[in-house]
Amino acid sequence: MxxxxxxxxxxxxxxxxxxxxxxxxxxxxxxxxxxxxxxxxxxxxxxxxxxxxxxxxxxxxxxxxxxxxxxxxxxxxxxxxxxxxxxxxxxxxxxxxxxxxxxxxxxxxxxxxxxxxxxxxxxxxxxxxxxxxxxxxxxxxxxxxxxxxxxxxxxxxxxxxxxxxxxxxxxxxxxxxxxxLDFYGVDDMRDILKRSSQLLQIDMSTEALEVIAHRARRTPRIGNRLLKRVRDYAQVIANGNLHADTVHQALSSLEIDTRGLDEADRRTLKSLIEKFEGGPVGLNTLAAATAEEMETLEEVIEPFLLQEGLLLRTPRGRVATDAAYLHLGLKPPERQATIL
Ligand SMILES: Nc1ncnc2c1ncn2[C@@H]1O[C@H](COP(=O)(O)OP(=O)(O)OP(=O)(O)O)[C@@H](O)[C@H]1O
Ligand SMILES: [Mg+2]
Incomplete structure (x- = not known):
């Protein structure tokens, strides 16, 4: 052995x-x-x-x-x-x-x-x-x-x-x-998680898998990782109960919100809105303001926010959409009919 x-x-x-x-x-x-x-x-x-x-x-x-x-x-x-x-x-x-x-x-x-x-x-x-x-x-x-x-x-x-x-x-x-390769739809994410849960012998209802599917940045690797973290949480905090509500609690304790954004995603949007009035702002400046590596911002954070319609790329820089304000519980600014 x-x-x-x-x-x-x-x-x-x-x-x-x-x-x-x-x-x-x-x-x-x-x-x-x-x-x-x-x-x-x-x-x-x-x-x-x-x-x-x-x-x-x-x-x-x-x-x-x-x-x-x-x-x-x-x-x-x-x-x-x-x-x-x-x-x-x-x-x-x-x-x-x-x-x-x-x-x-x-x-x-x-x-x-x-x-x-x-x-x-x-x-x-x-x-x-x-x-x-x-x-x-x-x-x-x-x-x-x-x-x-x-x-x-x-x-x-x-x-x-x-x-x-x-x-x-x-x-x-x-x-x-x-x-x-593009981000996965929720149905595909659920099927991927189903397959992973079977391979890892985690007995979770479709409803509970669906909760993870919605909150995993539409990314299989993140979904698989959350599946394991949720199991750990259930085992230690919830007597092994793997129902949908436990999954919700577990994900919230991991600071993953209902739309699947993690702490870094939210920090990026918050910076954009609070420090730059929602943009437009260049990627370099945004990276400096969020203390995030340029590469991480461009390769990991931005693609998902773009895909979710929370961020826009314009010729003058990145702009937070109204959906981003609303998601963070903020009021979108009055805008003249311009880029948005
Ligand atoms: N289409 C899929 N069906 C089932 N599982 C998948 C699928 N795509 C990815 N996965 C799961 O997600 C994990 C991560 O995928 P993979 O390592 O292939 O990503 P990658 O695109 O190479 O990422 P990186 O850019 O970080 O190298 C895989 O081990 C697999 O478990
Ligand atoms: Mg790879």
Whole structure:
């Protein structure tokens, strides 16, 4: 038996990663929601299989926790292919990438997470690899240097990013298909939570799951995490009772409001309204005022607020909508008929 020699409690992020792996869907059938992407993928994968070829390179983008990594594994499973996993920041030297590429077998999938964080010199090695399945290596230095072209096996690159705009155009162009993962509807969230509760053996009514589905930022990873937190709460505070009202209490004690906004979401809207009269204000200024990292604001907080219609992006900056005022229990300002 394996013994756990960990001396301190695992970091929350580590716990989440373990949860992610345990609950990761394996097949297209397990992957809930995103029906357009699935339909399209089914045809795309069938066609590649029919031709007995590796499929074209795939780019997945969208906010964190919506299923990019999961989908990459699903594609590998459906193709019956091996998947090798790396990430943009992990590839420090050209040699790192060259070693990975030359070890790929025919039909293998190379998953590069956070591909927008790959260094430019490494990106350039990737171009011929993706396009011609070749690797150009420079041997020697100065006037004696020469380039050697190595053939690679036909592989499929799957790139994932939360920031499509940070990808260079030449890299983006080398992907055969690009899929944008969007926030999930409440029904899909409920189905995802149902599946997770079964896998985690948490006996919760559909009504109680529905409460979490409404309050999980329409994000599967957040829903799964809340499911576990709610179970802990029920066990300690409510004698294991997992009814809808306990779930409501548990979520409120986690500072998640009825619309699924967490403390950081509310702080952002509050700042925008109280410090900048509802905007417009630039993202930099808003980040400074909320003591939030620019990246977090742009990649995590803003997409959800935009999607919920609580925030608007205008050419002059971010603006809080009337719905944001009302949600925070504030009176929307009288406006002239302008941008809103
Ligand atoms: N469509 C789905 N059906 C079922 N479960 C899902 C789905 N999408 C995501 N999940 C669940 O959410 C977890 C997080 O998803 P995943 O790790 O794939 O997100 P991600 O988009 O790669 O996030 P990040 O940008 O942070 O890497 C998965 O482990 C899985 O349990
Ligand atoms: Mg991921």
């Amino acid at each position: 394996e013994t756990d020699v960990r001396l301190s409690a695992p970091e929350p992020q580590e716990v989440d990663r373990g949860l992610d792996v345990a609950l990761r869907p394996k097949t297209l059938g397990d992957f809930i929601g995103q029906s357009k992407i699935k339909e399209n993928l089914r045809i795309f994968l069938e066609a590649a299989k029919g031709r007995e070829e590796a499929c074209e390179h795939v780019l997945l983008y969208g906010p964190p926790g919506l299923g990019k990594t999961s989908l990459a594994h699903v594609i590998a499973n459906e193709m019956g292919a091996q998947i090798k996993v790396t990430s943009g920041p992990a590839l420090e030297r050209v040699g790192d990438l060259a070693a990975i590429l030359t070890n790929l077998e025919e039909g293998d999938i190379l998953f590069v997470d956070e591909i927008h964080r790959m260094n430019r010199s490494i990106e350039e090695v990737l171009y011929p690899a993706m396009e011609d399945f070749a690797l150009d290596i420079v041997i020697g230095k100065g006037p004696m240097a020469r380039t050697l072209r190595l053939d690679l096996k036909r592989f499929t690159l799957i790139g994932a990013t939360t920031r499509l705009s940070l990808l260079s155009a030449p890299l983006r162009d080398r992907f055969g298909v690009t899929y944008h």
